[in-house]
Amino acid sequence: MAEPGEWDNFLLRYPGIIVSGSKARGTVKLNGKWYRLKVVCPHFPKLEEARLELLLPQQVKFTKIKKEDLKAGWTLYDLMEHLPQLQHKYSDTANLSAKSLEITDSNIYSEIAALYAPQDYQLELNDACSLLRFSKFAGYERHYLQVALPTLQITAHSLPDCVPWEEQLQKYENLTAMVQQFRNYLQHLRAFYGNFADIDELCYVVQPKPPVSTKHNWRLFVLRERVFIKLVLSDPFAPIGSMSVQIIGPTQAVEELRRTLSDGLSEWDVELDIHKNLLRIFDICYFPMPPGSGWMEVDGEVNSTEQKFCNICYSYQLEEGEIPIVSCDNPQCTLVYHAACLKEWFNTLTDGMDFLSVSFGTCPFCKTKLSTSFSELLAN
Amino acid sequence: MAQNISPEHSGVDSAKQGANSCAAKHGHAVSKRLQKELMNLMMATEKGISAFPDGENIFKWIGTIAGPANTVYVGQKYRLSLEFPNSYPYAPPAVKFLTPCFHPNVDLAGCICLDILKDKWSALYDVRTILLSIQSLLGEPNNDSPLNAQAAMMWADQAEYKKYLDAFYEKHKDT
Numbered sequence: 001m002a003e004p005g006e007w008d009n010f011l012l013r014y015p016g017i018i019v020s021g022s023k024a025r026g027t028v029k030l031n032g033k034w035y036r037l038k039v040v041c042p043h044f045p046k047l048e049e050a051r052l053e054l055l056l057p058q059q060v061k062f063t064k065i066k067k068e069d070l071k072a073g074w075t076l077y078d079l080m081e082h083l084p085q086l087q088h089k090y091s092d093t094a095n096l097s098a099k100s101l102e103i104t105d106s107n108i109y110s111e112i113a114a115l116y117a118p119q120d121y122q123l124e125l126n127d128a129c130s131l132l133r134f135s136k137f138a139g140y141e142r143h144y145l146q147v148a149l150p151t152l153q154i155t156a157h158s159l160p161d162c163v164p165w166e167e168q169l170q171k172y173e174n175l176t177a178m179v180q181q182f183r184n185y186l187q188h189l190r191a192f193y194g195n196f197a198d199i200d201e202l203c204y205v206v207q208p209k210p211p212v213s214t215k216h217n218w219r220l221f222v223l224r225e226r227v228f229i230k231l232v233l234s235d236p237f238a239p240i241g242s243m244s245v246q247i248i249g250p251t252q253a254v255e256e257l258r259r260t261l262s263d264g265l266s267e268w269d270v271e272l273d274i275h276k277n278l279l280r281i282f283d284i285c286y287f288p289m290p291p292g293s294g295w296m297e298v299d300g301e302v303n304s305t306e307q308k309f310c311n312i313c314y315s316y317q318l319e320e321g322e323i324p325i326v327s328c329d330n331p332q333c334t335l336v337y338h339a340a341c342l343k344e345w346f347n348t349l350t351d352g353m354d355f356l357s358v359s360f361g362t363c364p365f366c367k368t369k370l371s372t373s374f375s376e377l378l379a380n
Numbered sequence: 381m382a383q384n385i386s387p388e389h390s391g392v393d394s395a396k397q398g399a400n401s402c403a404a405k406h407g408h409a410v411s412k413r414l415q416k417e418l419m420n421l422m423m424a425t426e427k428g429i430s431a432f433p434d435g436e437n438i439f440k441w442i443g444t445i446a447g448p449a450n451t452v453y454v455g456q457k458y459r460l461s462l463e464f465p466n467s468y469p470y471a472p473p474a475v476k477f478l479t480p481c482f483h484p485n486v487d488l489a490g491c492i493c494l495d496i497l498k499d500k501w502s503a504l505y506d507v508r509t510i511l512l513s514i515q516s517l518l519g520e521p522n523n524d525s526p527l528n529a530q531a532a533m534m535w536a537d538q539a540e541y542k543k544y545l546d547a548f549y550e551k552h553k554d555t
Binding site: 309311312313314315318335341344345348364365 | 409412413416417467469470471502503504
């Protein structure tokens with residue numbers, strides 16, 4: 001069995017390779033050309049019982065290297081040195097067109113060149129040629145995919161955080177297939193993003209911090225004075241099926257609105273998007289808009305959701321984008337707080353932890369109970 | 381071919397850097413709150429209290445309190461130091477009298493026995509409410525937990541107390 005330290009020299013010589021146990025995979029550059037390979041080498045550096053696969057140009061799947069093509073006594077180092085000859089042997093050059101031959105004699109950057117299609121997306125490469133970014137996809141301008149070169153590890157993307165996209169996309173062995181799958185995902189997520197589009201445009205979204213990124217699968221927006229809706233779409237591929245709607249606000253208002261919501265959910269109209277269904281359920285023409293937008297409040301009065309500072313930190317918006325919306329059940333108490341500031345305050349109280357587990361706590365000013373619905377905000 | 385625009389790097393900071401940035405972020409939030417408090421104090425109409433940062437350090441303030449009317453402390457003026465911890469406003473500032481103060485709840489070192497600066501602290505208190513509380517403490521001491529036993533014993537006889545107070549301040553007028 002190969003010892004963990006034995007691979008060190010190999011990795012120094014071939015930095016594009018990633019090792020996990022006795023398995024190695026990645027990209028190497030030899031004689032100015034790039035090769036992608038997968039190796040299982042239990043007796044490193046000897047090739048006994050080793051399994052070797054090579055990705056040939058113009059191919060999507062790896063090709064297994066036959067044992068008979070390896071000379072007796074070869075180590076993994078010898079194999080690496082002879083990759084160009086092996087690649088040549090396994091490539092069916094007779095059937096390749098002139099264009100394909102051109103790419104065969106090139107490297108991973110030729111594949112990038114082939115992928116460069118300005119009408120579909122923008123392709124960016126950093127100065128060190130170590131990061132490649134696909135962005136401004138046609139019809140999905142806010143989306144991007146970023147990969148490290150030459151390992152093709154995904155370093156950043158614009159898809160919702162609630163799904164392990166890296167695992168899904170890393171299954172694809174070449175860049176072309178990876179980008180194609182990314183674009184397929186964007187098409188499948190059309191309904192997911194469409195449902196949020198009206199909410200972002202026609203509601204006062206207080207969290208996440210506007211402008212909301214494509215990575216968030218939830219919104220917190222104003223329903224009426226001191227009352228908010230938290231909408232979460234857990235599964236981006238089945239937005240309606242995975243939807244959860246929570247009412248957040250003072251206890252009395254929450255109880256009343258929860259009943260309205262549960263009655264309305266039973267008559268959900270599948271022809272309408274989430275925004276229109278919620279308007280129908282709460283029997284309103286539109287949700288309140290952000291302060292200064294010139295829109296009217298639901299009850300016909302001018303929008304009164306003005307910016308109030310948090311009475312603990314004295315600021316309006318925290319760096320993470322949170323604004324103070326927590327208020328107590330006392331209608332005479334006008335103080336508001338950030339959920340994060342309140343959490344910090346409760347934690348400094350001697351019995352803070354027990355306090356929080358029983359309920360969300362009491363207003364630091366008037367000592368009136370805070371609605372347990374606000375504890376949902378601390379989940380973020 | 382490829383436009384030479386650098387994509388943003390998404391490197392993960394080490395835990396140490398994360399902790400440092402978290403502390404720095406919190407310190408920034410505290411100084412922001414203190415700046416707001418300073419503005420509020422400057423706009424406030426309260427007579428007999430004021431406070432200002434001591435030099436460049438926003439975490440260290442000097443406050444002044446005038447002795448409240450209709451008390452033995454009327455006409456007196458006191459300077460106090462306020463030192464704000466990084467955990468402010470979740471923890472109270474350390475407040476001390478710089479001017480010698482003869483009072484049942486103030487010791488000779490200037491330390492103050494006031495519940496809101498200890499276990500009854502609330503994140504909603506600020507410099508203004510602290511100074512107002514200390515000002516009202518001057519006229520209404522808590523003789524059940526004195527730091528200055530002599531002052532607590534003398535408090536019952538206000539005329540005698542006033543006489544002693546004048547002598548005390550005559551003695552300490554240079555400080």
